[in-house]
Amino acid sequence: MPYPLEKLQYGLRRRLRELATPNEAYTLQIAAPSYFGLQPVQKCQVLKNVVLRVDERNRLVVKSLCKQMYIIRDPDLLYSVTNHLIIDNLTPFLENTIVSQFYLEPEAVTFKNFVLEVPFIDTFKSLLKRQITYLEFETCTITVENATRIIRATPFCETLQRLQLFAPPSLNIWIKTFSEVECRSLTNFSVRCVLPTAFDFDSDTFLTFFKKQGSTFTLFCQVLTTYDDFKKQLESFMSKHFQTVKHDPVYRCEYVSPDIKKRVVFIFEDKIQCFGFNV
Numbered sequence: 001m002p003y004p005l006e007k008l009q010y011g012l013r014r015r016l017r018e019l020a021t022p023n024e025a026y027t028l029q030i031a032a033p034s035y036f037g038l039q040p041v042q043k044c045q046v047l048k049n050v051v052l053r054v055d056e057r058n059r060l061v062v063k064s065l066c067k068q069m070y071i072i073r074d075p076d077l078l079y080s081v082t083n084h085l086i087i088d089n090l091t092p093f094l095e096n097t098i099v100s101q102f103y104l105e106p107e108a109v110t111f112k113n114f115v116l117e118v119p120f121i122d123t124f125k126s127l128l129k130r131q132i133t134y135l136e137f138e139t140c141t142i143t144v145e146n147a148t149r150i151i152r153a154t155p156f157c158e159t160l161q162r163l164q165l166f167a168p169p170s171l172n173i174w175i176k177t178f179s180e181v182e183c184r185s186l187t188n189f190s191v192r193c194v195l196p197t198a199f200d201f202d203s204d205t206f207l208t209f210f211k212k213q214g215s216t217f218t219l220f221c222q223v224l225t226t227y228d229d230f231k232k233q234l235e236s237f238m239s240k241h242f243q244t245v246k247h248d249p250v251y252r253c254e255y256v257s258p259d260i261k262k263r264v265v266f267i268f269e270d271k272i273q274c275f276g277f278n279v
Helices: 010-019 021-030 093-103 118-125 142-153 172-180 205-211 229-237
Strands: 045-052 060-064 069-071 080-087 100-113 135-140 162-166 189-194 217-221 240-243 263-267 272-277
Touching: 010 021, 021 080, 021 093, 060 093, 093 100, 093 118, 118 142, 135 263, 142 172, 172 205, 205 229, 229 263
Parallel strands: 045 080, 080 100, 100 135, 135 162, 162 189, 189 217, 217 263
Antiparallel strands: 045 060, 060 069, 240 272, 263 272
């Protein structure tokens, strides 16, 4: 049951301020900027383009990509992260540090080298203070259910424009996720350094996924093999609803025909193959 802040005695307000984490203190002071007993003012440092990484000694390391330098973390300071946030190899033990000391306002988020489970997903999406337009997963492990949980979260679903995967072991996870979730804002889905074995979905699932996307949607796949080695597998899920389209050799992946909006671009080791969605 909520307890009105104004009913707290001054001494209890002071104690509340002492016990509050930097993030909690900042939130309280934003909500009640002139309320006595919640001082001193919580200091905040803005960081643009930041990597939060767990090192070999299980310590949370903060690196500024703008200044190309590591930041010595002050336990009494709140860090406001903007632009691009990269979270690398995070362990559950250090999740509380992010909750207590980081105010998250990025437009782009990259997850690298860790397993995404429900507790972290729920905690992370509750920390986000603005909508996300770019989301990337690099060498991460995630289930269909958890991927759906992330994409359905409000900070992602309404404004996500670009999704990028690096070396995913399975594409079926994401094809199924976006077959179930309405995310009409997505215009660019890029898959880099993917092996042929990652194309583990069937043609019906792929067709359902593609129909759900907006009219200007493009899927890019950089496949680590030659076109001839992948040709038979490619034909198995590029059904009658897709047609081969010429591409501009100068701009590589730009289509000559403006009539076809939805596109699939396969970049092989020896050639580029483009398809247009004709439904």
